[in-house]
Amino acid sequence: xxxxxxxxxxxxxxxxxxxxxxxxxxxxxxxxxxxxxxxxxxxxxxxxxxxxxxxxxxxxxxxxxxxxxxxxxxxxxxxxxxxxxxxxxxxxxxxxxxxxxxxxxxxxxxxxxxxxxxxxxxxxxxxxxxxxxxxxxxxxxxxxxxxxx
Amino acid sequence: xxxxxxxxxxxxxxxxxxxxxxxxxxxxxxxxxxxxxxxxxxxxxxxxxxxxxxxxxxxxxxxxxxxxxxxxxxxxxxxxxxxxxxxxxxxxxxxxxxxxxxxxxxxxxxxxxxxxxxxxxxxxxxxxxxxxxxxxxx
Numbered sequence: 001x002x003x004x005x006x007x008x009x010x011x012x013x014x015x016x017x018x019x020x021x022x023x024x025x026x027x028x029x030x031x032x033x034x035x036x037x038x039x040x041x042x043x044x045x046x047x048x049x050x051x052x053x054x055x056x057x058x059x060x061x062x063x064x065x066x067x068x069x070x071x072x073x074x075x076x077x078x079x080x081x082x083x084x085x086x087x088x089x090x091x092x093x094x095x096x097x098x099x100x101x102x103x104x105x106x107x108x109x110x111x112x113x114x115x116x117x118x119x120x121x122x123x124x125x126x127x128x129x130x131x132x133x134x135x136x137x138x139x140x141x142x143x144x145x146x147x148x149x
Numbered sequence: 150x151x152x153x154x155x156x157x158x159x160x161x162x163x164x165x166x167x168x169x170x171x172x173x174x175x176x177x178x179x180x181x182x183x184x185x186x187x188x189x190x191x192x193x194x195x196x197x198x199x200x201x202x203x204x205x206x207x208x209x210x211x212x213x214x215x216x217x218x219x220x221x222x223x224x225x226x227x228x229x230x231x232x233x234x235x236x237x238x239x240x241x242x243x244x245x246x247x248x249x250x251x252x253x254x255x256x257x258x259x260x261x262x263x264x265x266x267x268x269x270x271x272x273x274x275x276x277x278x279x280x281x282x283x284x285x286x287x
Contacts, residue, residue: 129158135157135266
């Protein structure tokens, strides 16, 4: 029979054992839960990856299909008789305009050639002016005369 | 007017004009030779004389070319390309006499143009004699 004076020690020992048991149980539970959660996360990640790959493949297939459809539609439209008629009508109109207004065409061509010639002459002039400055600096240094007015 | 033209501008203009005159003279001599081969010995002698006097004839042609353009337009085609013009020291266009003297001096004494290197207003010898400047236009 345990004396009454040691009843407190019994209670303390019981409390310590209960703490140890509960700590062990808690650790075991946490370990099991961690392993399960990691496994579950890996499974979810794998499923997501599969879904993403399938989505990308479907999207690419859809894009190619749409491109083929657009190309076919444009090809059909370009070879349709209606478009041929419209283009021929516009072409005739433009050729008639060029034939009736040669001055306008000539002015456009002349304007373009003038701008090309003007640009070339501008380059020649600016290059010659730069050369003059270089020669002038050189002669000023050689002769010691002052800057030209 | 935006300053006096220097050696490079004037040299480039002179080169363009000299090439134009040489082409003109070459074409003229070629035509003369063809005519001489058809016409006869007298024309052939004349053509030989012209070709032998090419050294004298070409500068004379350049002088006439320059004098003509300077007196009529104030600049030769080469000067028009480079964007320079000949004016008298008082700012007026150069006359017939001045243009002729200037042309002869430039054609037969081109070394005198180097005087512009040491002149404050970039005047060459032919400019000093006639009283002209070569100025940049625009």
